[in-house]
Amino acid sequence: MERTLSHDEVAELLGAYALDAVESDEAAAIAAHLETCPRCSAELAEHREVVGMIANAGGDAPVELWDRIAQQIQPPGAPPDRRPAGVAPPTPLAGARRRRRTGRAVAAVAAGAAAAVIALLGVQVGRLDNRVGQLAAAAQHTGLSQAVQAAFLATDKRTVTLADRSGTPAADLLILPDGSAFVVNVHLRALPADRTYQLWAFAGGRPVSLGLLGNHPVDVPFTVNPTVAATTFAVTTEPAGGVVAPTSAPVAASPGAV
Amino acid sequence: MLKLDTASDAALVVAIARLHEPALAEAYRRHGGAVHALARRVLGAPSLAEEVTQEVFVDLWNNPQRFDPGRGALRTFLMTKAHGRAVDTLRSETARRRREEAGLRETASSGYDIEHLAWDLAIAEQVKEAVTSLPADERTAIEMAYFDGRTYREVASILGQPEGTVKSRIRNGLRRLRTALAQHGVETAWNER
Secondary structure (H helix, E strand, O other): OOOOOOHHHHHHHHHHHHOOOOOHHHHHHHHHHHHHOHHHHHHHHHHHHHHHHHOOOOOOOOHHHHHHHHHHHOOOOOOHHHOOOOOOOOOOOHHHHHHHHHOOOOOOOOOOOHHHHHHHOOOOOOOHHHHHHHHHHHHHHOOHHHHHHHHHHOOOOEEEEEEOOOOOEEEEEEEOOOOEEEEEOOOOOOOOOOEEEEEEEEEOOEEEEEEEEEOOOOOEEEEOOOOOOEEEEEEEEEEOOOOOOOOOOOOEEOOOOO | OOOOOOOOHHHHHHHHHOOOHHHHHHHHHHHHHHHHHHHHHHHOOHHHHHHHHHHHHHHHHHOHHHOOHHHOOHHHHHHHHHHHHHHHHHHOHHHHHHHHHHOOOOOHHHOOOHHHOOOOOOOHHHHHHHHHOOOHHHHHHHHHHHHHOOOHHHHHHHHOOOHHHHHHHHHHHHHHHHHHHHHOOOOOOOOOO
């Protein structure tokens, strides 16, 4: 059911789309249009914000439901990448969760070929919490520079250099073990106002957006999901507002990226 | 240490990305009630609403990077997810059967009661005022689509109105609501958390 809708047709449907009230073939066509139309994306975001408010009929969150959620996010036999290196598998549930709460879980190691990759982005919670909390706070309250400096000074960061097509360094990624990260040393030319740079990670060959860098990036914070084994990174230029999947070849990429 | 009760939603999501379970608990405390109430309102059956709520928060845990604080509030993000999942459930046949068997769904004509629901106190009055100030046909179209999970075509057929009319009533109604809420200074209520 390939169906294409014009900009005007999509625009007329944006209200209904925000309410999940379009037919499924229309939804697919609208989603495709949104990837390339910042104007429609912006209008949709506004509608959704309003919709979120009129729906705001909440009482307290049901407590017993939280217990079920908590169980589901840390199932018995938790994945190996959440376990400290060299430690025997935790006793189901309580073991895994309590150790994280008391803050002693540190490194991440997995068996087999994935081990190296996962270890690179591995989870280090616990003792890092303090420092990361301060980093996040610094980023929020006093601007970026302090947080970036702290990231530069961190001994446990991973640095990834992105190079342009001629091999000249275009930017560095500083990735901290907890997943907070920064794009620094950016040498990317300024783009027109209706374009943006977008940063991608490739996990299992699939691009995952890590965020928009703006049309004239300097130091930009982003977050890497520490549980996703992202091996390579790339930057593309996209319409302002960003896209769900890259629409152009990377202008800068880490070694090994396609 | 991150102080959870005063942390911004964006900071909570950063902590969630670090697998910090108390941060997810705090996000649930803040937004779980609204998410659950919406799912309940759309689906009727408590068990289905709980499933949707659970999925929404487990998904936030597994894929925190899907939330982009630059593009809207966490509440909006979660409510969008919850509504999408609720509607998917509603439109699946199994669920329809389960619901009918349980006899839990209200009839379409009795459901338009959003002004009777319990509102988030800080913005309750303004939102209520904005909603009641909508022209009745816009409000009806929005409520039938959103709370009953109907498509605009279904709404048009139920009301015996052209599809194009219903489409534009929904869109215009949402725009009107936005303007009305902005005039009351409501728009940033969740962003400043």
